[in-house]
Amino acid sequence: MTVPNDESAYDRVRWAQWQAGQARLPGLSRRGLLRLTAAGGLALTALGTAPGTASAAGPIVKPLPPEWFDVYGTNAETRWEAMSGQGYLTPVDRFFVRDHTSTPVLDAAGWRLRLFGSGLRGAPTAANPVELTYRDLRRLPSETITAFIECAGNGRSFFTSQQGQAVSGTAWKLGAVGVARWRGVRLATVLARAGLTRDAVDVLPEGLDPDYVTGGVNLGKVRRPLPVGKALQDVLLAYEMNGEPLPPDHGFPVRLVVPSWVGISSIKWLGRIEVSATPLVSPWSTQFYRLLGPDYPAEGTLVTEQVVKSAFELPWDATLAAGRRHVLRGRSWSGHGRIRRVEVSTDGSTWEQAKPVGSTADRGWLRWEFPWRPRTAGAYTVRARATDVTGASQPDVAPYNTQGYLFGAVVRHPVTVVPTA
Known part of the structure; x- marks a missing residue:
């Protein structure tokens, strides 16, 4: 099956398949998710104000001096005056932080990337996946890219302050963005090693941060599907940021970097990747990160590529x-x-x-x-x-x-x- 790489076409196909019950929602039943939506629980999640599951390290690990950051709970926005004179790249200590729950502190020696699913040769299962250690990943051919990562809600506050429109979500100004030099392994390389088949249509990366719970429903790990075309195009499994190992708040030991797409696509603390020959969706593609409003279809439009x-x-x-x-x-x-x-x-x-x-x-x-x-x-x-x-x-x-x-x-x-x- 060929799935379009164009994000709007991909979304139309996936939405129709999900509505028809043809797309799988790993970790949560479609009925359960729809019930939560009807109860209004997901509106709270979209606000970014629901309390996350705290780890022992706290919501954010690195220092957040007020002259550099505005802090919104588990999120920290870079103040633009802190970028004056800093050169092209955003220094790691000034890079914004977007956490759905809290920053986990992980051990690289014990870290494993587990790949499984019907889109891989032999269809390895979640219980018996293809595994890569941190050392395995570092031994693969590396690539370095310079790219921005930006929260989909960056600039959200200006809908209200400039346009007089009520919106929900963290009231970011323009500081939920940063440019870094990322080094790692192409996702295409890892998928090929794991045995990608021609039948694969979707790739579902999943983080190792605490489960996201809202409205009394555990939505599981943060995860969001990518069309296999985008996954093979320019996506990186990054283990370095500006020449140093990733810090905890930015995805240590390994994160995804999905250039040009909204930050939710660049899953931090990567732990599992499902590769599927059947369509996949998640709450982060069906309920969150969709454009909703009077000028959009009733189901909304998937948020993918960033704007100017x-x-x-x-x-x-x-x-x-x-x-x-x-x-x-x-x-x-x-x-x-x-x-x-x-x-x-x-x-x-x-x-x-x-x-x-x-x-x-x-x-x-x-x-x-x-x-x-x-x-x-x-x-x-x-x-x-x-x-x-x-x-x-x-x-x-x-x-x-x-x-x-x-x-x-x-x-x-x-x-x-x-x-x-």
């Missing part, structure tokens, strides 16, 4: 001196490919092109700068908008969806200009 965004490396409501030359710096990125052009507006009406800084990566971001000399004191709003290689550009208004995913509109960043002392 831009951010200034400035504090929110930054203070600048009048009559002096300032250099506004920022970064722009897109799930569609490289950024082709960035424009900046400081007066609300005219746009001027920003100057690119340094090199960029296809799956990373573009750094840029823009000189500005505000003549008079007062309240200003600075804006940045990017256009990528496909011609996609940031609109003035983002399409509304109730969960606040994929906010890609131009963000109005307030700046206060004060008289020169």
